[in-house]
Amino acid sequence: MQDAGGAADLERLLADRGEQLLRTAVLLTGSHQDGEDLLQAGLERLLRQRRRIEGSPEAYLRQTLYHLAADGWRRQGTWRAKLPLIRASQPPPEPDLMAAADLRDALIRILQMLPPQQRAVIVLRYWEQLTQAETAAALGCSEGTVKSAASRGLKRMRDLASPWLATGIKQEKAT
């Protein structure tokens, strides 16, 4: 990204890829507002570093989003305290269409409780539909790391979602 055309390049990048990047940011943070804040923070970092970036600005921005999300998440440091609450939860008493909505809602919140690398891998692999190799390149790690993070992340999500899965998965198929 050249200095003189930085603003125009940024606008172009956002016009082409902004929505997808924002959706990724929303999934990484767990809320629209925090997702916007995260993307804005990533854009600011992109502006700061634009002279030093080699290669695709989007790839840099994407990697920055993961790192900033992980930083913010680590600083909160609250997820461990919340895990017992999830395990103590009970499924809805009566299966109905609400169960599918509850299950989706629960899965999104469980996603926010995964360690940053697992969360990033889940978002990249199952939301952005990247391959293992592409995910590894985006995160700057090995394919083996991606594979094990995806496996552990999904297993943890399934464990934590078990109260909802019994009733919700049947309804999710119906909808």
Next chain:
Amino acid sequence: MSGEFEELVRGSMEWFAGDVRLPAGLAGRARRHHRRRQRVVRAAIAAGTAAVVSAAAVIAATGGVSGAPGLHPHGGSGRVQAAAYVVQRAERAVSTKNLIMEISTPEQVITTEQPGKGPVRSFVPRSVWWAYRGRSRAEVYAAYLRRHGRPDAADTDTEDGPLGKSLPGNPSLHPFTQTTVNYSDRTWSRGTQLTGLASAPAGVAACELVKDMTDPLIAGDVFFTSPSFIRAALACGGLAKTGRTRVDGAAAIVLTGTQRMAKLPITLYVSPATYLPVRIVIGGLRQDYRWLAPTTANLEMLKVRIPPGFRRVGNATQPAR
């Protein structure tokens, strides 16, 4: 790990983020923030406090990123976020889905507190109303009114055409063609009417529209809640998710209006499957919704039929409704 669960995770992410739109001005905000930071850093370096400012700037840049919210299947803080999504989804469903809206109002009595008059009872006749792309049709069965002090109330079938361009010199007034069949005296009429309600304004104005339409003074006269009213009620931001229930045997999410947005209590029930409204209760007045695909057969419901032998009467342009 089964593919089914992976698909469920992917579907949940689509549900959560699939309709997120990029807000205008995000790049501009990033540039302004970046320039401000540059100025602060330059000034701080000059003052020998660069390290402190740098640490603060990093926190500012990432401070909005929150950690995990609490997780409770039946309530708690995590539900607040879901409530916003329900309202957002409902608004989007009502605004973008290409469907015919059908509103059925059963016979009922509503009681409203009117300033200076105390409780006032209004008898609401049975009616069915269809709306699609600016056109609408209403069937009103007035037997209930005739039994309760309005012997002259007529059974009517009324079709309103789409709104025309606003009048020269009065941009708030729009003409439209109205055709009415009166089954009580076997007559029909067609003429141009004027309306000032072209569309529901957005934002704060949406709340004003909702307030106006829920004024107890006119509650007995407002039998039909239009698509624009529903859109305004959702856009206003005054609806909160308050629970779940069943409407005619089907699951429904309950959204309740706050006093900020309405002069009468509003409860809106939306389907958790489609997010489309299935029922609304305003100040005790209940109306049920169906959403129909615009098939040829269904579009016929928007057209009034003039029965043979009915006599045409008056067609003069009338003042605004």
